[in-house]
Amino acid sequence: MDLDIKTTIVEQAAKAKQAAKKLALLSSAEKNKALYAMAHALETKTPTILKANTIDMENGRQKGLSAAVLDRLLLTTERIVQMADGLRQIAALNDPVGNGIMSHRRPNGLDIRCIRVPLGLIGIVYEARPNVTADAIGLCLKSGNAVILRGGSEAITSNKILSSILADAAYSAGIPEGAIQFVSITDHSAVDVMMRLNKYIDVIIPRGGAGLIKRVVENSSVPVIETGVGICHIYVDDKADTNMATKIIINAKTTRPAVCNSVETVLIHQDIADEFLPKLCDSLKEHKVEIRGCEKCRQICPDLKQATDEDWATEYGDLILSVKIVADVTEAIDHINTFGSGHSEAIITDSYQNALSFQQNVDAAAVYVNASTRFTDGNEFGFGAEIGISTQKLHARGPMGLEALTTMKYLIYGEGQIR
Secondary structure: OOOOHHHHHHHHHHHHHHHHHHHHHOOOHHHHHHHHHHHHHHHHOOOHHHHHHHHHHHHHHHHHOOOOHHHHHHOHHHHHHHHHHHHHHHHHHHOOOOOEEEEEEEOOEEEEEEEEOOOOEEEEOOOOOOOHHHHHHHHHHHHHOOOEEEOOOHHHHHHHHHHHHHHHHHOOOOOOOOOOOEOOOOOOHHHHHHOOOOOOEEEEEEEOOOOHHHHHHHHHHOOEEEEOOOOOOEEEOOOOOOOHHHHHHHHHHHHHOOOOOEEEEEEEEOOOHHHHHHHHHHHHOOOOOOEEEOOHHHHOOOOEEEEOOHHHHHOOOOOOEEEEOOOOOOOHHHHHHHHOOEEEEEEEEOEEEHHHHHHHHOOOOOEEEOOOOHOOOOOOOOOOOOOEEEEOOOOOOEEEEOHHHEEEEEEEEOOOOOO
């Protein structure tokens, strides 16, 4: 490993860790002032941001990045306005820091309180989504945390200018100098360094594809919050409104196919497959979706591509959908619990009993009845912007808002008690 790379990142982490101590003590008003200043800076510096993004987009096209990845990478005036609005929405949210979690008095007279406090320094490792830069910085600051970010090489020009603009605005508004750090080193060894800095970084959150998340989870000595590989399913029950089912599936697959809450596999009850599958395929083909079906599906629609076991375990992130016919809700649940990633799953049904069984037995962060998986999102859940969608079970699960970026502290008041 290049010692210069390690030295640079260690210095950045040390500065951020020192700033985190001061940041944790700021009032809500002080943090909100910075968030509004950051939002204003994004809007006033829009031409500069778009110019930087044009460079990344051109480099991406030359590298042959897919349309889905280029869509994630693209910034427009409208998207920058949305990023700024996201920061203002974070400012409007209740500050979790200092909130009471529990309080009680022990028989020996000790008063014990538990409150929320910041985690400290949060490391974010992510890929080609510049909007994550603004969301992550905003959420970390509001929850009293310093942040060190390392974005993917595809968005390096956009992320460097975004982090610089946001940091300058935050510091001018009173945020401690050094609280926002962006690692501009694109070499993969930069992530290796961050994963070993448990002296400075309190938690690391990877956002991106399965490869990135697996690498961080398996190699980090810093505690990891595992986020969002989204192998999401929609099961269409024999008691389903099939028009509703089609509408939901089209929404869940085609609105933003590259995001983690997009549906990747549709399961169809065998009793409605003959009638429903051809209609669904026609609708999907109108949206240019490639469909891969099981053998039973291909007997009904022979033009479908053959689905393999690998397809059931794949997050396509593209206009590709696998389809399987199942015997009943029990087989659908078994399939989901075998191949799902614990992200978002949905059942389309008019049967209360089947809906209840599905929600009770499916192991996922978000389980829907008669709604699109695309709603698994911090804003849609009312949390404001999100730091990611956790698919693990410890500390945080599902869309991670401000509370997920805090931990607890016990405050004990005594009058000379000894044990």
